[in-house]
C-alpha cells in the first residue's frame with residue numbers, strides 16, 4: 001500500500017484514515033481521501049484520485065487519471081476507465097460497465113478517449129452499461145441491466161436496451177412519476193421534496 005493519503009493538517013480531530021484491504025493494489029501517486037474503504041482485490045492506478053467517504057467493493061478497477069468525488073459507492077466488479085468522471089455521492093451497482101472508445105478496434109492507431117460524466121447523486125443499476133460520450137444527470141437513475149446510449153437528464157429514470165425514459169426519480173431515490181413525458185410540478189411522498197417540473 002503505497003498510495004498517498006490526503007493530509008488535513010490543523011484539524012482539531014483527525015479524520016478517519018482510509019482503509020485499504022491487504023489484497024488491494026494501490027499504486028504510488030494515487031490519492032485516496034479520508035474515511036474511504038478499499039476492499040478486496042481493488043486496483044487503483046497511479047494518478048487516480050478518489051475522494052473521502054467512498055466505498056470501493058471487491059474487484060473494482062480505477063484507471064490512471066480518473067477522478068472520483070466524495071461519498072461515492074462502487075459495488076463489486078466495476079472498472080472505471082480513463083475518461084469516466086464521477087461526481088460526489090454517485091452510486092455504481094455491481095458489474096456495471098463503462099467504455100471509453102467509440103470505435104473499438106484491437107489494432108486502432110488513432111484511439112481517442114471519449115469521456116463520460118456521472119453527475120452528483122446519480123445511480124447506475126447493477127449490470128447496466130453506459131456507453132462513452134454520455135452524461136448522466138444529477139440524481140438520475142439508470143435501471144439494472146440498462147444500456148445507456150444517450151444522455152440522461154437530471155432526475156430521469158431510464159431502463160432497457162437502448163435505455164428509454166420510464167419516469168422521474170427524487171433525490172431520495174423514490175419514483176416521482178411514471179411518464180415518458182416531462183415531470184410536472186410534484187412533491188415526493190417519501191421525503192417531501194418539491195419539484196417545479198421539467199419541460200422535456
Ligand SMILES: [Zn+2]
Nearest residue numbers: 170172188191
Ligand atoms: Zn424523495
